[in-house]
Amino acid sequence: xxxxxxxxxxxxxxxxxxxxxxxxxxxxxxxxxxxxxxxxxxxxxxxxxxxxxxxxxxxxxxxxxxxxxxxxxxxxxxxxxxxxxxxxxxxxxxxxxxxxxxxxxxxxxxxxxxxxxxxxxxxxxxxxxxxxxxxxxxxxxxxxxxxxxxxxxxx
Amino acid sequence: xxxxxxxxxxxxxxxxxxxxxxxxxxxxxxxxxxxxxxxxxxxxxxxxxxxxxxxxxxxxxxxxxxxxxxxxxxxxxxxxxxxxxxxxxxxxxxxxxxxxxxxxxxxxxxxxxxxxxxxxxxxxxxxxxxxxxxxxxxxxxxxxxxxxxxxxxxxxxxxxxxxxxxxxxxxxxxxxxxxxxxxxxxxxxxxxxxxxxxxxxxxxxxxxxxxxxxxxxxxxxxxxxxxxxxxxxxxxxxxxxxxxxxxxxxxxxxxxxxxxxxxxxxxxxxxxxxxxxxxxxxxxxxxxxxxxxxxxxxxxxxxxxxxxxxxxxxxxxxxxxxxxxxxxxxxxxxxxxxxxxxxxxxxxxxxxxxxxxxxxxxxxxxxxxxxxxxxxxxxxxxxxxxxxxxxxxxxxxxxxxxxxxxxxxxxxxxxxxxxxxxxxxxxxxxxxxxxxxxxxx
Numbered sequence: 136x137x138x139x140x141x142x143x144x145x146x147x148x149x150x151x152x153x154x155x156x157x158x159x160x161x162x163x164x165x166x167x168x169x170x171x172x173x174x175x176x177x178x179x180x181x182x183x184x185x186x187x188x189x190x191x192x193x194x195x196x197x198x199x200x201x202x203x204x205x206x207x208x209x210x211x212x213x214x215x216x217x218x219x220x221x222x223x224x225x226x227x228x229x230x231x232x233x234x235x236x237x238x239x240x241x242x243x244x245x246x247x248x249x250x251x252x253x254x255x256x257x258x259x260x261x262x263x264x265x266x267x268x269x270x271x272x273x274x275x276x277x278x279x280x281x282x283x284x285x286x287x288x289x290x
Numbered sequence: 291x292x293x294x295x296x297x298x299x300x301x302x303x304x305x306x307x308x309x310x311x312x313x314x315x316x317x318x319x320x321x322x323x324x325x326x327x328x329x330x331x332x333x334x335x336x337x338x339x340x341x342x343x344x345x346x347x348x349x350x351x352x353x354x355x356x357x358x359x360x361x362x363x364x365x366x367x368x369x370x371x372x373x374x375x376x377x378x379x380x381x382x383x384x385x386x387x388x389x390x391x392x393x394x395x396x397x398x399x400x401x402x403x404x405x406x407x408x409x410x411x412x413x414x415x416x417x418x419x420x421x422x423x424x425x426x427x428x429x430x431x432x433x434x435x436x437x438x439x440x441x442x443x444x445x446x447x448x449x450x451x452x453x454x455x456x457x458x459x460x461x462x463x464x465x466x467x468x469x470x471x472x473x474x475x476x477x478x479x480x481x482x483x484x485x486x487x488x489x490x491x492x493x494x495x496x497x498x499x500x501x502x503x504x505x506x507x508x509x510x511x512x513x514x515x516x517x518x519x520x521x522x523x524x525x526x527x528x529x530x531x532x533x534x535x536x537x538x539x540x541x542x543x544x545x546x547x548x549x550x551x552x553x554x555x556x557x558x559x560x561x562x563x564x565x566x567x568x569x570x571x572x573x574x575x576x577x578x579x580x581x582x583x584x585x586x587x588x589x590x591x592x593x594x595x596x597x598x599x600x601x602x603x604x605x606x607x608x609x610x611x612x613x614x615x616x617x618x619x620x621x622x623x624x625x626x627x628x629x630x631x632x633x634x635x636x637x638x639x640x641x642x643x644x645x646x647x648x649x650x651x652x653x654x655x656x657x658x659x660x661x662x663x664x665x666x667x668x669x670x671x672x673x674x675x676x677x678x679x680x681x682x683x684x685x686x687x688x689x690x691x692x693x694x695x696x697x698x699x700x701x702x703x704x705x706x707x708x709x710x711x712x713x714x715x716x717x718x719x720x721x722x723x724x725x726x727x728x729x730x731x
Contacts, residue, residue, distance in 0.1 A: 193609075195564065228649075230647050230677070231502060232502065232546040232559070232590045232634065233587060233589060233590070233633055235589075236545070236559065236587040239561045239564055240564040240565075244564065261564075267476065272696040274695055274696070
């Protein structure tokens with residue numbers, strides 16, 4: 136996960152919450168919706184816990200890497216009283232409506248696993264962005280695989 | 291919300307009597323449009339003349355709209371007026387047919403524009419069969435000068451109908467998603483334009499992401515997916531007033547909406563706990579009804595034109611495939627069995643075909659099949675083609691195509707149902723998710 140944050144197209148996610156809030160206000164950058172108020176919590180979730188989980192093509196299944204990220208998110212949620220919105224995303228190689236449904240399926244897959252780890256479902260919301268908010272823009276699987284993701288955002 | 295001014299002006303239609311007595315001995319011109327016309331019919335359209343048979347700017351403009359409509363259909367090829375032998379054409383005079391046969395004309399359109407005392411204009415035109423030497427049609431239209439484009443479309447529709455025996459579609463509009471900004475921060479607004487790409491105007495502000503707009507049967511309203519308040523929900527937008535509302539009070543995400551053919555219901559997907567099922571909402575009673583109940587993704591529902599059946603896509607068998615069910619959700623039948631995945635089914639307004647997006651070997655195709663799943667034909671193929679929508683007469687499909695690359699964006703295209711005559715449809719910027727209006731007659 137940490138390796139990913141060094142790539143240039145995640146620069147925004149690395150930035151301070153001032154940046155995040157600014158982007159959220161203009162409604163422009165994925166992974167930053169939800170308008171957080173707590174700068175250090177955002178930093179902690181994004182940098183140390185890991186706010187995103189990746190999926191294989193047309194799948195909402197959780198890999199072992201995905202499960203360990205979600206476990207860290209669950210452990211982190213047990214140390215505070217935050218609520219999360221889990222955004223589900225799809226890559227561009229699908230049709231619009233299906234990808235919206237697939238994004239929802241992915242977000243719920245993360246939510247369900249977190250509930251199974253003891254997190255109260257009322258602290259978790261889901262939203263799907265389908266293929267509308269890619270973070271990596273090349274037309275190769277190297278980019279598409281980064282777009283097939285869920286992003287947990289503090290409400 | 292951007293307010294839209296719709297045209298309220300009235301067009302008066304009068305049938306002109308044939309100037310010359312007609313002999314019925316010969317068969318008149320007729321285009322068979324079921325064959326994917328490889329040879330378009332040569333038609334001469336003279337710039338409609340003004341008062342005292344003088345050249346008229348508005349008359350030329352109207353004739354150009356007619357020409358462009360007929361040419362775009364792929365069924366006609368207009369002849370350059372510079373090659374005309376007979377020059378002094380009068381709407382009420384019989385043309386010299388020999389002069390037109392020499393330049394291989396088969397149909398001839400002669401028109402005239404006259405200014406009326408009340409400020410309106412009167413347009414008269416006649417359609418001649420050059421080979422049979424007969425008038426096929428004579429019409430007079432009265433409207434305000436600002437409606438010149440509309441008049442042109444009505445003239446083109448009349449000619450198309452007379453020569454093909456099919457309903458025209460030139461007097462119709464297309465709603466689509468106008469896209470601006472880089473791929474990871476795309477702003478998506480609803481926009482509406484004439485079917486030939488003229489008069490485009492945005493109808494939502496771009497503040498929230500807008501997707502998959504679909505016309506109501508009266509073309510007065512649009513149902514679409516809006517991310518207002520970052521919650522994807524189906525909305526209803528009145529084009530004239532700009533008013534909008536959320537459709538229904540559902541406990542989860544609603545998406546993929548369409549009107550029922552009677553305009554009384556919206557059919558859409560509702561997502562709960564990661565499963566998407568198909569629901570209807572009655573717009574009068576506000577009663578919702580669940581039509582599918584699976585742990586799969588059931589989406590992109592579309593009614594048959596008679597309202598008795600519904601086609602939709604589902605991955606209940608593992609991958610996206612097309613299914614048809616009765617309007618009450620009973621008797622679900624899978625209809626797609628080919629290789630690959632099938633999505634975004636749309637029932638033709640004629641009822642005879644279902645168009646779809648197909649994904650095969652990493653390519654995105656547009657195709658059609660009969661409602662029982664037989665007779666599959668691919669109309670276009672490439673890196674990414676998606677989201678077909680039918681012209682109101684069921685003869686042309688519009689869809690969006692995206693090229694590979696970071697800076698690439700989608701654009702609209704049209705293709706004849708025969709697979710011929712594929713053309714780009716010009717929009718001011720990137721465009722996707724087109725839907726064609728019904729005829730507004």
